[in-house]
Amino acid sequence: xxxxxxxxxxxxxxxxxxxxxxxxxxxxxxxxxxxxxxxxxxxxxxxxxxxxxxxxxxxxxxxxxxxxxxxxxxxxxxxxxxxxxxxxxxxxxxxxxxxxxxxxxxxxxxxxxxxxxxxxxxxxxxxxxxxxxxxxxxxxxxxxxxxxxxxxxxxxxxxxxxxxxxxxxxxxxxxxxxxxxxxxxxxxxxxxxxxxxxxxxxxxxxxxxxxxxxxxxxxxxxxxxxxxxxxxxxxxxxxxxxxxxxxxxxxxxxxxxxxxxxxxxxxxxxxxxxxxxxxxxxxxxxxxxxxxxxxxxxxxxxxxxxxxxxxxxxxxxxxxxxxxxxxxxxxxxxxxxxxxxxxxxxxxxxxxxxxxxxxxxxxxxxxxxxxxxxxxxxxxxxxxxxxxxxxxxxxxxxxxxxxxxxxxxxxxxxxxxxxxxxxxxxxxxxxxxxxxxxxxxxxxxxxxxxxxxxxxxxxxxxxxxxxxxxxxxxxxxxxxxxxxxxxxxxxxxxxxxxxxxxxxxxxxxxxxxxxxxxxxxxxxxxxxxxxxxxxxxxxxxxxxxxxxxxxxxxxxxxxxxxxxxxxxxxxxxxxxxxxxxxxxxxxxxxxxxxxxxxxxxxxxxxxxxxxxxxxxxxxxxxxxxxxxxxxxxxxxxxxxxxxxxxxxxxxxxxxxxxxxxxxxxxxxxxxxxxxxxxxxxxxxxxxxxxxxxxxxxxxxxxxxxxxxxxxxxxxxxxxxxxxxxxxxxxxxxxxxxxxxxxxxxxxxxxxxxxxxxxxxxxxxxxxxxxxxxxxxxxxxxxxxxxxxxxxxxxxxxxxxxxxxxxxxxxxxxxxxxxxxxxxxxxxxxxxx
Numbered sequence: 134x135x136x137x138x139x140x141x142x143x144x145x146x147x148x149x150x151x152x153x154x155x156x157x158x159x160x161x162x163x164x165x166x167x168x169x170x171x172x173x174x175x176x177x178x179x180x181x182x183x184x185x186x187x188x189x190x191x192x193x194x195x196x197x198x199x200x201x202x203x204x205x206x207x208x209x210x211x212x213x214x215x216x217x218x219x220x221x222x223x224x225x226x227x228x229x230x231x232x233x234x235x236x237x238x239x240x241x242x243x244x245x246x247x248x249x250x251x252x253x254x255x256x257x258x259x260x261x262x263x264x265x266x267x268x269x270x271x272x273x274x275x276x277x278x279x280x281x282x283x284x285x286x287x288x289x290x291x292x293x294x295x296x297x298x299x300x301x302x303x304x305x306x307x308x309x310x311x312x313x314x315x316x317x318x319x320x321x322x323x324x325x326x327x328x329x330x331x332x333x334x335x336x337x338x339x340x341x342x343x344x345x346x347x348x349x350x351x352x353x354x355x356x357x358x359x360x361x362x363x364x365x366x367x368x369x370x371x372x373x374x375x376x377x378x379x380x381x382x383x384x385x386x387x388x389x390x391x392x393x394x395x396x397x398x399x400x401x402x403x404x405x406x407x408x409x410x411x412x413x414x415x416x417x418x419x420x421x422x423x424x425x426x427x428x429x430x431x432x433x434x435x436x437x438x439x440x441x442x443x444x445x446x447x448x449x450x451x452x453x454x455x456x457x458x459x460x461x462x463x464x465x466x467x468x469x470x471x472x473x474x475x476x477x478x479x480x481x482x483x484x485x486x487x488x489x490x491x492x493x494x495x496x497x498x499x500x501x502x503x504x505x506x507x508x509x510x511x512x513x514x515x516x517x518x519x520x521x522x523x524x525x526x527x528x529x530x531x532x533x534x535x536x537x538x539x540x541x542x543x544x545x546x547x548x549x550x551x552x553x554x555x556x557x558x559x560x561x562x563x564x565x566x567x568x569x570x571x572x573x574x575x576x577x578x579x580x581x582x583x584x585x586x587x588x589x590x591x592x593x594x595x596x597x598x599x600x601x602x603x604x605x606x607x608x609x610x611x612x613x614x615x616x617x618x619x620x621x622x623x624x625x626x627x628x629x630x631x632x633x634x635x636x637x638x639x640x641x642x643x644x645x646x647x648x649x650x651x652x653x654x655x656x657x658x659x660x661x662x663x664x665x666x667x668x669x670x671x672x673x674x675x676x677x678x679x680x681x682x683x684x685x686x687x688x689x690x691x692x693x694x695x696x697x698x699x700x701x702x703x704x705x706x707x708x709x710x711x712x713x714x715x716x717x718x719x720x721x722x723x724x725x726x727x728x729x730x731x732x733x734x735x736x737x738x739x740x741x742x743x744x745x746x747x748x749x750x751x752x753x754x755x756x757x758x759x760x761x762x763x764x765x766x767x768x769x770x771x772x773x774x775x776x777x778x779x780x781x782x783x784x785x786x787x788x789x790x791x792x793x794x795x796x797x798x799x800x801x802x803x804x805x806x807x808x809x810x811x812x813x814x815x816x817x818x819x820x821x822x823x824x825x826x827x828x829x830x831x832x833x834x835x836x837x838x839x840x841x842x843x844x845x846x847x848x849x850x851x852x853x854x855x856x857x858x859x860x861x862x863x864x865x866x867x868x869x870x871x872x873x874x875x876x877x878x879x880x881x882x883x884x885x886x887x888x889x890x891x892x893x894x895x896x897x898x899x900x901x902x903x904x905x906x907x908x909x910x911x912x913x914x915x916x917x918x919x920x921x922x923x924x925x926x927x928x929x930x931x932x933x934x935x936x937x938x939x940x941x942x943x944x945x946x947x948x949x950x951x952x953x954x955x956x957x958x959x960x961x962x963x964x965x
Contacts (some may be wrong), residue, residue: 136419136909138412140585144175144544144592153179157481158492161529162627167554170605175544178601185599186477188535188619189453191443195381196434196512199374203418204366204427206578210628211372212561213425216246217515221366222338222361223297231757236286244275248286249294250562252274261302263291263746286348296644300366309908310364312342322345338365370567372576383513384619387434390512391617392433398515411595411615413537418516418613419580433614434512435519438503438636446485446508447535447621449478484508484623486620487531494626497526498650505649508623513540514616520575520611521557523550525649527633528609528624534598537618545583547607547633556587569644578611593763596620606633628677634813635684642750642920645905651745651753656685657948660955678959682952692757695919696939747918749908749925754945759922761915762936768910779832 273279345352443453581591
């Protein structure tokens with residue numbers, strides 16, 4: 134469907150007075166502006182004349198770009214490509230010809246993924262059988278404008294899709310694929326060993342190595358032709374932009390490159406030598422996004438966060454002044470400039486100041502957060518894009534254009550956020566199933582006019598130099614650049630945001646998106662500020678204080694209830710003093726958080742802040758959490774369907790003599806002393822079971838050992854034959870072509886010996902670990918929030934491994950004290 138701008142409405146443009154502009158939080162908290170934000174999602178703010186801060190970036194500023202292939206960003210085109218690539222790998226491994234992605238029926242082109250989706254939604258029970266009832270087949274035919282009685286789509290489904298659909302159904306919802314050890318590209322990703330090269334398979338797509346006997350089911354011989362691992366047949370749904378961090382541009386270099394691209398683009402899509410209008414560019418942009426095979430790639434200098442002074446922001450700062458503005462040929466340009474520079478450096482609309490402007494709740498976050506309270510810079514080029522997303526913790530954002538071409542914005546009012554998410558999940562359920570946080574990865578686009586057609590209203594904004602665009606809480610927004618420009622953005626909050634912030638924590642748990650800051654720590658800090666306020670600055674904000682009291686009190690009661698339910702003789706709660714808590718190698722952690730062996734130090738965490746997140750749901754754990762003792766490295770195995778042992782009984786077939794005991798005569802009703810079952814119930818058997826559970830491999834029975842000897846002999850004979858005639862072996866012994874960058878590459882560090890660290894993912898912040906439990910199982914200790922502990926280990930901690938503890942970083946008495954002090958002052962104010 135071609136893009137139709139008439140379906141969209143323009144967002145409001147506001148022109149505050151000097152007085153209104155001097156207090157941004159108060160201005161945007163006014164009922165009129167809040168109402169506009171609620172109705173439209175976006176507003177554009179034009180500063181009063183002559184407000185225009187001088188561009189104050191250092192001449193040494195350089196940046197790298199990400200490469201964006203526009204056709205990969207459309208959710209429809211990418212989900213189709215994802216399905217077809219996996220489908221054809223499946224057929225290639227089965228020695229069958231690849232499938233044409235388009236099914237031709239009665240002169241209609243129907244994509245095979247669209248048919249698969251239609252069957253999944255209309256007749257889900259028939260997905261893996263192909264037995265679609267006539268009435269449901271008629272609905273599918275009508276959907277694709279085919280006569281209801283036709284069986285042509287049924288035949289096409291059974292012939293081209295059904296075999297792969299059966300395979301997907303047999304997998305269920307299992308997307309926990311094994312990953313190799315960091316820095317070890319020569320070992321089997323399952324057993325982590327690198328022996329038996331002639332019985333090692335190499336995936337023809339990802340190059341991961343697998344021992345044939347480690348596969349489920351094991352393979353006895355090397356398959357002929359292509360072979361793909363489950364990860365490459367089922368797919369992870371991962372996608373990220375290509376980034377070359379070694380190639381750096383100055384602004385001037387990138388500007389000239391942008392001009393060259395614009396000239397070529399205008400010649401190809403418009404009239405040579407004549408610049409395309411914004412409306413023309415808009416239609417072309419969405420057409421390229423919707424196209425299946427568009428080859429257009431663009432460069433975007435996005436999320437730039439240099440740390441050197443003078444390269445953090447384009448706004449003036451007290452720490453840096455551009456020498457070109459102060460001196461020319463060694464002489465002062467304007468004696469009054471320095472004073473003007475300081476005015477802009479401290480102005481609340483300076484994006485380095487806005488997060489901490491009067492009234493912003495981010496004042497009560499104790500640390501600076503890059504990209505949230507510290508601005509990020511964006512250097513755009515023609516058609517470079519930012520995909521649909523909401524801000525972290527559903528905060529507001531402010532984006533300022535310093536100079537350059539128009540930036541086009543689209544926004545969806547927050548009241549329609551749920552409908553938007555539901556619609557996109559319906560378009561690409563496979564991608565969302567594998568990447569639940571897909572909409573937080575900033576890699577997905579869909580035309581706003583398409584959304585408007587199904588009842589999701591969209592607004593647009595054309596942002597030009599010296600203009601701000603404000604996005605309100607939980608407003609999905611996207612857009613593109615019409616040419617070279619320089620923008621920067623930051624987040625901020627106001628009182629009306631708090632409900633959205635609380636909602637974000639609950640939503641993040643569902644998709645395992647990491648918290649950027651601790652929401653409940655923010656509430657506590659607000660209450661402390663209120664209790665200690667001697668100037669009366671909170672006196673007119675009792676509504677927000679009451680909200681903070683209620684939310685924090687609910688959180689405290691919830692945590693107390695969880696601790697009461699979980700605590701037992703097996704799982705004790707331990708209060709950590711602040712001194713011990715802040716000591717990396719303190720005695721409080723030494724006894725329980727020392728790694729089992731140095732090899733596990735290779736699994737490293739991204740940062741110290743990451744240690745304050747639950748390893749499963751990624752929620753902040755600044756108060757109480759459970760430290761799971763994982764020295765036996767069996768984390769999650771009791772959770773993933775492992776059969777629960779009702780008693781510590783050693784199975785008879787695990788004994789060295791697995792046959793029935795000769796002491797038990799036929800017809801006996803009681804067990805004689807020394808019987809197999811009595812032995813199995815004994816303490817020594819329990820100890821043996823404990824020993825068995827602590828090993829990676831189970832103790833083999835004599836029959837298992839015998840069969841293994843036979844398999845080893847066969848493998849040895851085959852290896853000897855392969856060495857004699859390597860050409861006929863069929864083994865995949867080609868050189869590994871490792872990908873330069875993987876989504877998850879742990880690095881070896883030893884800064885925190887209490888436990889290993891999980892390495893940082895890519896800049897795209899893909900929080901959904903592809904093999905979460907496999908990775909966590911390499912740690913000696915796993916941190917879980919109390920809710921995840923109850924979910925994984927039982928509501929009373931019955932499945933928690935021995936040696937685990939509930940750690941109270943802050944006691945409930947201290948938390949209650951904060952509440953009581955705030956309540957006393959709050960009710961005193963209300964009584965006045």
